[in-house]
Amino acid sequence: MSQKLIDYKGISVKKELYPIIKHIEDVDKYREELGRLSSSWDIFALLGQLGDINIDIGKTKENFLNLTSTLLNHLSEQTIKKVTTEMKFKSQVAIDIVIRNLFERTADIGFLSTDDDIRKFIKFYVSDYDEESLEYKKEIQKRFKEYVAKYSVYFDIVLANTNGKVLARLNDDIKSDKIEKSFIQEVLNTSNEYVETYKYHDFIPQYKKTLVYSYKVRKTNNPNSENLGVLSLCFRFTDEMKGIFKNLIDTKNKEALMILDEDGKVIASSNKAHIPLGSKLAIILDDDYKIVSFAGRDYIAKTCKTNGYQGFNGLKWYGHIMIPLEHAFLSDELNSLDIEQNIIESMMNNEQHFSSDLKDVFLKSKIIQDNLSRVIWNGNIAQSKLNSSNRGFSKSLLNEIGLTGTKANSSLENLNETIITSILKDSEFLSSLAIDIMDRNLYERANDCRWWALTSYFREALDDMNSLAHKQEEISAVLKYINDLYTVYSNILIYDRDGKVIAVSNKKDDYLIGKILSQEWVHKSLSLKDTSKYCVSKFEKTNLYSNESTYIYCSAIRSIKNEKQITGGIAVVFDSTPEFSAMLNETLPKDSNQEKIKGTFALFTNRSKRIISSTNDEFAVDGFLDINDKFFEIENAHKYSEIIEFNNKYYAVGVRCSMGYREYKSRVDDYVNDILCFVFIEIGDINISNKILSKENRKFSNQIVNEEFFDDSIELATFNIGNRFLAVDAKNVLESIGIDELEESIDMDKKNHFKGMVLYKEKLISVLDIRDFVNEEINDNQLSNIILLEYDKDNLEHCIGIMVSSLENIALVKKNSIQHIQNHFLGTGTLVESLVDINQDNESKVAMILDIKKIDVNLTQKIG
Secondary structure (H helix, E strand, C coil), X not given: CCCCEEEECCEEEEHHHXXXXXXXXXXXXXXXXXXXXXXXXXXXXXXXXXCCCCCCHHHHHHHHHHHHHHHHHHHHHHHHHHHHHHHHHHHHHHHHHHHHHHHHHHHHHHHHCCCHHHHHHHHHCCCCCCHHHHHHHHHHHHHHHHHHHHCCCEEEEEEEECCCEEEEECCCCCCCCECCHHHHHHHHHXXXXXXXXXXXXXXXXXXXXXXXXXXXXXXXXXXXXXXXEEEEEEECHHHHHXXXXXXXCCHHHCCEEEEECCCCEEEEXXXXXXXXXXXXXXXXXXXXXXXXXXXXXXXXXXXXXXXXXXXXXXXXXXXXXXXXXXXXXXXXXXXXXXXXXXXXXXXXXXXXXXXHHHHHHHHHXXXXXXXXXXXXXXXXXXXXXXXXXXXXXXXXXXXXHHHHHHXXXXXXXXXXXXXXXXXXXXXXXXXXXXXXXXXXXXXXXXXXXXXXXXXXXXXXXXXXXXXXXXXXHHHHHHXXXXXXXXXXXXXXXXXXXXXXXXXXXXXXXXXXCCCEXXXXXXXXHXXXXXXXXXXXXXXXXXXXXXXXXXXXXXXEEECCCCCCCEEEEEEEEXXXXXXXXXXXXXXXXXXXXXXXXXXEEEEEEECCCEEEEECCCXXXXXXXXXXXXXXXXXXXXXXXXXXXXXXXXXXXXXXXXXCCECCEXXXXXXXXXXXXXXXXXXXXXXXXXXXXXXXXXXXXXXCEECCCCCCCEEEEEEEEECCEEEEXXXXXXXXXXXXXXXXXXXXXXXXXXXXXXXXXXXXXXXXXXXXXXXXXXCCHHHCCEEXXXXXXXXXXXXXXXXXXXXXXXXXXXXXXXXXXXXXXXXXXXXXXXXXXXXXXXXXXXXXXXXXXXHHHHHHHHHHC
């Protein structure tokens, strides 16, 4: 990006940002706020000439103006990057969820086209004028209804002969009885395992376009056997897309999520009134984003092609997202989050959330604020030693200048809270997405076991127990055919009413044949009420899955002679380890190299905190996620997020509890098994060694307390060393300087309280670290100022410097309110001579008044 700058409402911005920056709400908000502060500096400059404040307001204004320009450029770039990254993620996920779902459809058509009942119907059907044919037709329609009752993603099933005549269909209200010959020939002549078409189909004339999966019905499973007809499954594409879009879109920014065909035409839209179906849009694959115009409105847009699923890429479709430019960069609501300062510090030291350039802005801001606070503090000290008629005015002006500087800093800190709020929102969104993918996937598992239990060949075989052993090989072959289509299973088993294994799909598990299954789920499956019921094992280790933990879905096989009689069962062993891992991994965002983002991981757990899957090797399956119980107590379909301390880091943790999908885990389903998805996004390390913003800099405290001066009053200069609130007589203060002016003594023991010298009016003054003598344990980087003190005005020999954390106010107190302490000891030194109550920020605080002479005598003179 070039560095050419142009003016935007008084701020210098990069030329590339100009078309977008006016739409970024946070940028405009900060620009206006900091612009108002800039005007305040001009007023202070004029007023400063009436007082004796000796502050270069012009320089301060210039510092903040430069900082504002740098901040707004970085903020713009970061905001655009965040929005466009989210856009890419959503458009990618939209198309990938569709493709994952449609992959299951290719397996469905492959299996159903081999259904013996369908073959039998085609063989014996004559016409609708034949009574026996009508009975066959009712039976096959009943079977279609039962299929759709389980796989509710289909709205119609159409069966035609090789000439295109419709023999039977689920929806008899549609009177179209002929299918275009070219379509029939395409299906009959294909060498693929299915035919996927999205277009106008003459056998579904009520829709302009439909998504249909078709395949030839052959006489036997032999690929060279005679073609009997064509079977078509009509997918609820529009209905399915509504659910996908609902879980992805953010209505606040009026974004529209779409699926485009290979020509860029909209075939599904989250808002048809906004972006109508059939609209032709630009496909934007190679750019991070583009600004496009549509229907007289400017949008920011991005397109993604699918990553595919198990080698399946479907039709050449794309995920596409468009956001109106004026709504794309709205501010995130803070929702009154009270974020601790140490969390903000941690986040600011993590470049994944806070770029080094943006961090540099805050460091410069801190330096400007520190210098301004120090100048104002010194100005108030100087005013304490004057009897000028302008004294009161000057002190009030100094106070207002300080407050204005603090407002500038607060504007920056609001940005930090916005970033953390956004991270929490991301964790919730990602956890919701992953749990939705899991519910959708396991919905299919519940369907599969129930449907396959209706396979006539299995039912007939179990009806004849005497010849069952001879059919084991054929049953296993059918199971293998199914398993090859539905690759999410490691094994499929058939067992009889005693739980004895009859056949398996996976040859390496042939040793199971003849063994008795005694698990709880086996007994439950053999007592299910009807064909709509199924049961699922607990997530537990099983020898059916190499002694690893998984779910096993099962249903009863019923006698073909008497549906009330259960003759056995079918169990599908879900290949949970790779499948759950893929769900989680595919949900998490990737960096530009398509690698997992460091510090972000996800887990599935149950309500007992037991881990079902994890993308982090530190959290093993069957282990436990040891975090607060409240995360595991949320209701179904609810989500929650919070920042927690975990493994010596701060994490934004988002969790969502499963809600089911369609009929699965709904009110009409007996199955109850609440799963939670957790997404952890690292904020940063808990122990931060280099502070960027100190807690004390969050407010301005250099105001004058109790401004009305009396003869029996004294002004105290207050400050902090860590959490110790200390004071000295303001008349004994020479001034405060930055700690960077200290010339350290390199040969001195680091534990020594003498830290070096500073040059003041051509005189070297010793600087002391007295934290040990006021019982305060703080880090070196928490000491940022040096206060130069004197106790004999006529003798610079009696001057010392002490290192302090922060400068507070100049407090006016009555002399009789000071409580003198003759023998008060803190630590090993006698440094405090008295105590006084000071009202600060509407709160009374006790300040310890230091005895400067005692510090000098007990510490400095011992050095000599």
